[in-house]
Amino acid sequence: MRRPIDSLFGRLALLVVAVLLISHFAWFVLIRVERSQSQARYAVEEAAFLIDAVRQHVARTPSVPLPSRVRLVDPASPEVPAADQELPPALKRFVEDVRERLPPGSLVRVGAPGRPPILWVHEAADRDWIVVPMLALHPPRPRDKMLAWLGTIFSVAVMCALFVAWRLQQPLAALAGAVVRFGRGQSVPPLAERGPRELRELTRGFNQMVREVSRTEQDRAVMLAGVAHDLKTPLARLRLRAEMMEEAKLRDGVVRDVDSLAHIVDQFLVFAHDATDRSEPVVVDEQCERIARSYRAVAPGSPAVRTELAAGPDFRLPAATLERIISNLLDNAHAYGAPPVIVATARRTTGWELSVSDHGRGISPQDLVNASRPFVRLDPARGGNGHSGLGLAIVERLVRRLGGVCEIGNAQDRGLRVAMTFPFTTATRAAPHSESAW
Known part of the structure; x- marks a missing residue:
């Protein structure tokens, strides 16, 4: 039973699909990770920019009220979050990134859970805590448009790759079929030299081999046919003379030998015949x-x-x-x-x-x-x-x-x-x- 995986095209198709599947999965994971990191970096920069804007606003225009969600809190206020609060890993990394972004010695804390995310920041030169809203960090959704896009790109890439693999194996399939026909003794026309350089050289060598073998077979057939044909007339004369012998025993023996020779000549003609x-x-x-x-x-x-x-x-x-x-x-x-x-x-x-x-x-x-x-x-x-x-x-x-x-x-x-x-x-x-x- 012939299995598709045993063919060159089947193995190329399996290799192409496996490579594309692995590469697209790797890109999918990489894009999700990069998107999460980009979101975190953007949130850190936004928080640093907002804190610096509040500090400049207080220093330059203290009489102008702050926005509703931005305020200043006295360090002695009981609203100040505790320093040893437990945070989720993602939020903990965000706090560390904000602390690294601010001047050394800055304190960064997050408001109580269950409320809109609020960032508390206090630098060494600040009199009060600066409380600003922070961008919520949302994990990537398990299913989004990126999966659909990756699926479309993967399908198109697989079809294009399979078409290229099919085109590459076509000359090799033609060569394999010609080898089978040549091995069965059938006539094989010259194959077109196409495909990669190594395959073109292989096809050229096969065509040359077929020509040489065909020329040798033709020479042998011509030689056998010529010898057999030239022997027919002397054998016919020999048989005629043998039948004219008077001694019956000698005549029968010679006729039997002539018939054997004629049979061999006929076999030569049949073997040499290639039409x-x-x-x-x-x-x-x-x-x-x-x-x-x-x-x-x-x-x-x-x-x-x-x-x-x-x-x-x-x-x-x-x-x-x-x-x-x-x-x-x-x-x-x-x-x-x-x-x-x-x-x-x-x-x-x-x-x-x-x-x-x-x-x-x-x-x-x-x-x-x-x-x-x-x-x-x-x-x-x-x-x-x-x-x-x-x-x-x-x-x-x-x-x-x-x-x-x-x-x-x-x-x-x-x-x-x-x-x-x-x-x-x-x-x-x-x-x-x-x-x-x-």
């Missing part, structure tokens, strides 16, 4: 049943072929490709396996499955890795029976060309089993042309 199969898609179940009947009819001495077809009419593959796959696997089972040979189809959760299995000795585990390598014969003693070691390599190439996966292994009840899984979109990707490229 897209444009034959009409056919129902795999019906075509497998038809191939099995034909195989039993033309090769009565071959291992018995059974079919277990359960995929249904929706499983379709190009006719020529399917013919090559089944024929190569049946020939391989005939040469190396034991009856019965079972051709089976099924619909799995991962895609369509086509498998061919026999009941022979199978392949040793250490040889499974080399089973589909071209020109590798796991049974060297049978090198002269017309097998070139290309059968399974051709099957794997054809399967990969259709976007499928080929798995070669031993069945539970002995024997070799070749299981091919095709995506559900295989039939829809097949070209609708009727001509065969084979």
Whole structure:
């Protein structure tokens, strides 16, 4: 099961959201603290300014009455607050800040609780206590407009950051898809070099690698096709001369060897062929049943072929490709396996499955890795029976060309089993042309 967090975009999105969330929370806390400190500083400056204004008013215009909430109180009055009064932490810090703001030796006290906040100040040169109103200190509200603004900014920042992350991972996603297609043997057009500098260099290197590998494959295909094509005419003449021999035993042996060589040449041509199969898609179940009947009819001495077809009419593959796959696997089972040979189809959760299995000795585990390598014969003693070691390599190439996966292994009840899984979109990707490229 694919998880979104496993993708590059998912991890970038998670990182972006986490960083933005932490940064916005830090800014929110910092702004609240700074706003509280700014309010306290403003209240201290306002109190110092008001006290200085009262002192100047008394010194210059003593006959003019003071405002209603500003008054002078005799130090002996019982209204003077006690020096050891208990204050809340915020108010206690405010009193200390006012005392630091005033000249040294100043006394600062706060009026009795339950009344509007009143500040009592007495400096060394003052005759009376100066009583002035003070700005009330209100703690920041838990919910205010700042939360809404931060939420809006956070949402816009997340959307912009996710868009940038998506744009950054697009070239990498295209490169990953191209690597998967190239690994399956499908054609890969050159990728656009975009994105950061490192990604552009990686894409440029991948394009160069694809070109070099494609050029090497083309050279090998041309060489194999040329050699195989040039061998067809001498083989035809050799067969004709062999059939003209009078000794039957010698004639049969030479004809059998010529047929083996012709079969190897045909395998070379099929392996070298790299064109897209444009034959009409056919129902795999019906075509497998038809191939099995034909195989039993033309090769009565071959291992018995059974079919277990359960995929249904929706499983379709190009006719020529399917013919090559089944024929190569049946020939391989005939040469190396034991009856019965079972051709089976099924619909799995991962895609369509086509498998061919026999009941022979199978392949040793250490040889499974080399089973589909071209020109590798796991049974060297049978090198002269017309097998070139290309059968399974051709099957794997054809399967990969259709976007499928080929798995070669031993069945539970002995024997070799070749299981091919095709995506559900295989039939829809097949070209609708009727001509065969084979």
